[in-house]
Amino acid sequence: MTSSVNRAAARVALRISRISCLSLLPCLLGTALAPAHAAVVTGTGCAGTPGTPGSVPGGNGGAGGNGCAGSATAGGNGDASNTALATGGKGGQGGEGGAGTDATDAGRGGRGGAGGAASALAQASPALGAAQAEARAQGGAGGDAGTGPASPSGEPPRSDSGGAGGNAAASATAVAAGASSAQAIAWARGGDGGLGGPANGSGLTGGDGGGVTAATASASSTTGAVTVSSTATGGAGGFGHGEADAGRGADQVLANAVSGSTAGSLSLTQVAIGGQGGASDGSFGSAGQGGAASSGLSRSDSLAASQTITVAATGGRSGDALAGLTRPGGAATASADVSGVGTLWLSTTATGGDGGNNSQTNSHAPENGNIGGAASAIVHGRVAGAGAVTVLAEAQGGKGGAVVGSQSSVAGGAAGVLASGESGSGAVSVSGQAHGGAGGAGLNGAFGGSGASVFLANAVSGSTAGALSLSQLATGGAGGDAPQGWAGGGGSSSNRLVWADPQASALNITLAARGGAGGRSALQARSGAGGVASVEAELSTGLASAPLVASFEATGGQSPGGLEGGAATLSAGGSSGSHTVLSGVAQAGKGGAGRGAASATLNAVTTLAGGHARASSSAVGSEAQALAQTLGVGAADLRSDAQAQGQSGAATAVSRVDSTAGGAAQIETRAVAVAGGAAHSQASSTFSKAAGFSFPNLGSGSNGLQAFAFSNGAPSATTLNAALVGKPNVAAAVAGGSVLGLGSLGANYGNLPTGSRTHSASTTYGFSLASTSNLTLGLLGMTAYNGGFTSMNFSVISGATTLVNTSFTSLASAQAYFSDRPLSLGTFSAGANQLVISFSLTAAAAKGADIGYVLAAKPAGLSRAPGASFKAGLGALQPTLGGAALLSRTARALPISGAASLRRAGPR
Secondary structure, eight states, rough: OOOOOHHHHHHHHHHHHTTOOOHHHHHHHHHHHOOOOOOEEEOOHHHHHHHHOOTTOOOOOOOOOOOOOOOEEOSOOOSSSEEEEEEOOOOHHHHOOOOOSSSSSOOOOOOOOOOEEEEEEEEEEESSEEEEEEEEEEEEOOOOOOOOOOOTSSSOOOOOOOOOOEEEEEHHHHHHTTTEEEEEEEEEEOOOOOEEEEESSSOOOOOOOOEEEEEEEEOOOSSSSSEEEEEEOOOOOOOOOOOOOOOOOOEEEEOOOOOEEEEEEEEEEEEEOOOOOOOSSSSSSSOOOOOOOEEEEEEEEOSSSSSHHHHHHHEEOOBBBBBSSSOOOOOOOEEEEEEEEEEEEEEEEEEOOOEEEEEEETOOOOOOOOOOOOOOEEEEEEESOOOOOOEEEEOOOOOOEEETOOOOOOOOOOOHHHEEESSSSSSSEEEEEOOOOOOOOTTOOOOOOOOOOOOSOEEEEOSSSSEEEEEEEEEEOOOOOOOSOOOOOOOOEEEEEEEESSSSSSEEEEEEOOOOOOOSSSSGGGSOOOEEEEEEEEESSSSSTTEEEEEEEOOOOOOOOOOOOOEEEEEEEEHHHHEEEEEEEOOOOOBTTTOOOEEEEEEEEEEHHHHHEEEEEEESEEEEEEEEEEEEEOEEOOOOOEEESSSSSEEEEEEEEESTTTTSSSEEEEEEOOOOOEEEEEEEOOOSSSSSOOOOOOTOOOSSOSSSEEESOEEEEEEHHHHTTTTHHHHHHHHHHHHEEEEEEEOOOOSOOOEEEEEEEEEEEEEEEOOOOEEEEEEHHHHEEETSSEEEEEEETTTTEEEEEEEEEEHHHHHHHHSSSSEEEEEEEEEEEEEEEEEEEEEEOOOOOOOEEEEEEETTTTOOOSSSOOTOOOOOOOOOOOOOOSSOOEEEEEOOOOOOOOGGSSSS
16 A cells, blocks of 8 residues: 655745745744645555466466455644545456366366455544545455456356455544534445456356445534535446346435534535446346435434535446346435424435346346336424524436337336425425436337326424425436337326415415326337326415415326327315315326316315415317316405317306305306317406406407406495496396396307317306395496307296396397396395306307396385495305296396486485
8 A cells, every 4th residue: 555645835835935924924824824734545455466477278266366455544733635545456357267278178277266345444634624524435346357368168158256346334523613604524435346257157247346335524613614415326237248147236315414513514425326227238138227226314313504415326227138127216215304403405316227138038038127126205403493494305216227129128117106294384385396217118019107196195394383385296207119019108297286274374385296298109109108196285384374375287298109198187175264276287298199188177276255366277289178266255355267279179167256254145157168279268356445447448449358247245335336337227227236246258259279169158156145136237227349249148047937038149239238238137135046047159250248247136115225225235145056046037128218316226
């Protein structure tokens, strides 16, 4: 072993400084400004001796000698920075086999020697200033097996196994005082295994990769920044030549390998990487297994103002084989459980190794190609008090190996996550992402492998009295390509979350599911199907004041061949006291036969009077069904938007409001726009005196909505009087009554449509009358453009009784009918009643129309407006959807008088 200590630059600088000093003060200044001392110590182990050649005739070669251990220690010198670099010696190559004769076979090559171990230790603890310690250790490579010559008799060359790689260990410690920073780095890699073979018979292998026995790092400071990292990589397995099996990549495990202490900021990184499996080039030799990787950290910190922690694990890729057996990719597991008192950012990442590929068929290895390695990431972070917490868990399954000929297809590796975060009152953000591994390719007519499916259910959680954000993503793996065969299908994805939060001041949710793309084939009919995607959620907040905001995505995988793309389904509901906003899109994947089907349903609820709720639902697919619903109480601000883009389907928007908690009176607006291109419907409803009511005006063109329905069950006198300006007949008819609703219904021909389309809008009123009353529907007018419609229909239904049902094919006649026209709907008995006002429009070109109306009830026998409240005449309202009890079943137009006073419509 050789070693060196490099301090020359620092000492020369200090010596020059001292010589140039002319007084004590300049000398002290020169000493203080001199560079900090740094030492680099290297240690390299000697190589193993080659094996002795075999004697002639037919003697076997001798084994190679093992490499020497290499070690390096840097520290104990007061220097601010110390680095230790250690390398194990390479194992000696096995000796060559002796030549053969006609009577004697040639000798076997000797076994390769093992690589030497490596050990590095670095420490830095200066009296003043920053401290840095770095330790790096590389295990020696195993020696290759010696070669054996071919025998004159025709026997193939024979050899032995390759030598194993050497182990490695590294340790770094840095200690700084006061506010100075400290950094410790430990890096260790096992040596690669040596080449084995060629074999004549079984039992010979390439050398296994060397492991990392330790890679620890620790640093501390009183208040300064502390950075600590540890990386451990298993050595790769050696190559298997001829019939020799390849060597195995080393498994790698790290557990609590990093630590640190400071009252300032603390950064910890811990990474474990499995060794790559060796490849094999023989007809019967098996490829080497990729090493598994596990990285786990558990710690509790009571000092750091902030912690930034990364824990990662990557499984080794398994080796390829010419025609022999392959192995699964190395599995990966990353886990962390961390607590603290300051802010915390904590991440775990796991990546499975790829499965081994196979490039030739072999009846002795029917299961060629192998699955990708599984990946699992688990994280839990928590802090006391008001510290913010951000935790992330991400897992990626390994890719499946390629298969050949008639062999079985190989799937990608599975992936799973589990993440949680806690804080007393600080903001908490939790994210979990799982990505399935891609399927292996199918070569020379073989099938491609399926992408791995991913299913997540309540994989994220959190707790805080502050704001809480939860994010959950599931992605199916892509299907494997098969140029001449059947390609693999994309993995499906399912994402589900049920969350009832008891205490967060605000709740933000993000859910997404993405199906994997299907594999490709030169024959389009054999391309793989895209994976389906599904999202489900039920969400609620416990605090009445806590807003709920959630977004959702379901995206089907693409199908590159003649199939439809993967279907997409979204169904989610959310409820809060004061503020609920839900938005989501379900988009089917594209395919040679078009998109798959898509369905999106959202239901947003606000439970407090005057609350706010929005639901925006979108579906894109060959058949697109979008449903957006809002539900509220009293003066709630509700709006539902539904958009559908497809060859068929519909966009349905529904908004329902109860006048009081418990459902005293009810209004439900519904707008349905038929797809055939892009369709957008909107509905809103409220019982609000504070909300104004602006009627849409389609006189100058479309408002961008293919169907819409709006209603206010409790408009103010100012709002009502404004609506009745220029409508003396309606004003006179409703004067002295109780307004049940002020509303508008309308439709426009769709965007990017094909052919004739019929869109509809309706409002359902549920109410209870205190006494027998006459109902009047005042038609306030119609606006339209481009002729309005091909045809339209208007109806009013109470229970099983149709009160009004009229159709139009002329815009002029329709506008005349709806212009300042009061319709008497008859006499209704006291008690529960229901009334449905409906409007439908049919067009085949850019046209549109809408109507406005007011619905009022007046006690039977009351002929003029009383001086009492505008609401006089309604008794205690009861929730009901029952049919009306009609005393008079015939609707008729009331007499029209242009001289009626507008003031009679409101309270005096």
